[in-house]
Amino acid sequence: APGAEDTVDLLTGELLPAAPAPPKAQRAASGAPSLFLEPAALMRCLDNPDVSVAAIAAHVLALLYSCPAIDASSGDAFVRWLLAALDGQSSTAGGGARPEARELVPVLSVLLRRVSMRHEVGSSGGVQLLCRLLQATSRESGNAPAAASPAAGAAARSLPQLLYELCFCLWTLSFQEELQPEFLTTGAIHTLTQTVQSAPVEKVQRVAIATFANLCVESPEWERPKYYREMHAAGLMKALTSLKDLKANQWKDADIEEDLDLVLDALAKNYQEISPGERSVAEVKSGTLAWGACHEQQFWKENVRCIEEDDFAVVRRLCTLLHSPDEEVIAIACYDIGEFCRFYPRGRDIAKHFGAKDAIMALIDSENPEIQRHALNSISKIMVNKWEGMSA
Template sequence: MDQAELTTEQVLKRDIPWETYMTTKLITGTCLQLLRRYDKRSESYRAQLLEDDGPAYARIFVNILRDIFKEETVEYVVALVDEMLTANPKRARLFHDESLANEDTYEPFLRLLWKGNWFIQEKCCRILTLIVSARPKKSDSSKRGFTTIDDVLKGLVEWLCAQLRKPSHPTRGIPTAINCLSTLLKEPLVRSTFVREDGVKLLVPLISPASTQQSIQLLYETCLCIWLLSYYEPAIEYLATSRALPRLIDVVKCSTKEKVVRVVILTFRNLLPKGTFGAQMVDLGLPQIVQSLKSQAWSDEDLLEALNELEEGLRDNIKRLSSFDKYKQEVLLGQLDWSPMHKDPIFWRENITHFEENDFQILRVLVTILDTSSDARALAVACYDLSQFIQYHPAGRVILSDLKAKDRVMKLLNHDNAEVTKNALLCSQRLFLGAKYASFLQA
């Protein structure tokens, strides 16, 4: 059978020749006795054995993986350890018992992470993640000749990044890597190594609205990784230049899963005061999304608290924005109204060059509003703003002609709303006749 498709249940049905291993002195007589008591027993019986003599079994499993290289036996033992830790993750502490002070408990799993088949790799990754996370706070990472915790964490991160770049298994490689990362990124060394390995950019494409149970779990754990990275400055610098923020906003708009919404909102709360994230969030319409989310019935108190804090932070951010930032927010949200800046000559003179930013992004949005909006007020204001651009920008007519604004404006000359037709007429006159002559006619 293809090892990539092996299941733990299939592997644990095997009969391993423990007696032969004792005869060839690969295991001791005591080890054989303990294995006979444990192997093929019920979960409740094994649980009692681990309660009574857990460190001894941890030593046995490590020693077998260190000394025996037969693939079927290695698969069997990593399946035993994985089953033991899955049933109770706290058992990972057994591998840090004082009685194992002279055992290199990390080395066999770390070696097999790179040299084993997929079944072995997947199990060793999960086992190492749990064992590392369960280590005492003041663990000795400098035992001479032993694998240090730094070695383990760096090796794990390198393997996880390799899986995200080119998975060993087509469907389980990436989910396994993300699952382990969502635990390991609590470690400062893992964060720094992950960023150095260029791992952040490997996460961003995985931030996407999900529908199936499996894809929702992957999305949640990916967002959990981003949240953990939002506490680490070098990672924040990368997130600021990636597509992470708009992707997270798409997720929070589309997701109904509370745990996904919660971790994304907590990430936004962390990022809000950093760099230009606040302005980006306003540009992307996050204040309106937060208002919508607050109106929904959430049971998680942390989520409700985070939404309130985020709303307040965004409100403060908007207050600090310049007049052009406010104008830009209004345009990008498509919520145009006759706020004072539209008819303020000083605003247009001081900010006219800002309209050239991002390949005339604001002008393109205004032209799109003429095509798509059904709001008469928004249409009237958009026409007026385009006419103002012609008046104050030396190449205004040429730029708007290149953006195909003429046809859109002309269509609005027959609009039912008088305010729309009035401003469409002004804009069309400036498009065809030039700003000064059009102003003269209007006068």
């Protein structure tokens, strides 16, 4: 890998021929700033085969576009590149390699300082992408083994900071009224609730709770019952109450207790009884499935009708989760689809329509024995007309 000086030389070589600075007298006459740096030239650096050059160019572009003096309308191409890189697309259209996601989350956090860029990121699926990254990082943080090498130890120690930066990005987006509904439709509230419960450091909890406070205060008053209902469905009130009892005024940051009390007070004043079916829908929307009462035969027998909402959106979401990177989520999705087919009239036809049969058939050859077992059971329920009396 090149050293810092080599990387700067490469970056300078990319920039200067493409965007030569005008003479000093010309800059003075035009009123241009003394530092002449064209975003278009930096955009070309994003396709550089050296990922160090691409990473530095991305950081500089984020700084430029976060500045009000720079025209934000030309930043849509950079936003597309950045979100594609964060989404795990390892190469650009020009064949260049992209930096890893953990290198680019700080870039996004800088870019989101500017309100117009928040809208650009949010309207391009940014909230949903950040939720997926937050779920994946939380899993990695929870499953991180003892470091076998200094490099592995450094990577493990960087996970809390990455969690913080992801939550910070969601927090900045939660200020925008037009983006707040995304926190309902993407399962962000459920994901952030789980983050609060499992966060390894206080600053992660602080920014996650601050995001909930924004949704309680910054959202239009007539829309707030929707957010309260989703928070109750995610179990946020119980999670925050337990956290408050555990910490008992031992917070290092006084602001966190203020936000925590604000959210708890809002939830207490707007308490809503949540049915098991509503809890299940909220969990599936979030994409963070875990074995429990919502994934048992009795639940599906009693609550299968709750899946009808929004043209069977839960079934469509379960089909998407069959491709999750989390193997437990895949196994649970297989089980739930099988139970839906078993108890819902024409459930088999609906599941087939959404592509469940083909996706589950492919999972029968999985190397994971749990996925294989649940895929076999599920495909049997999809294909057999009368399941009664057969082993689940």
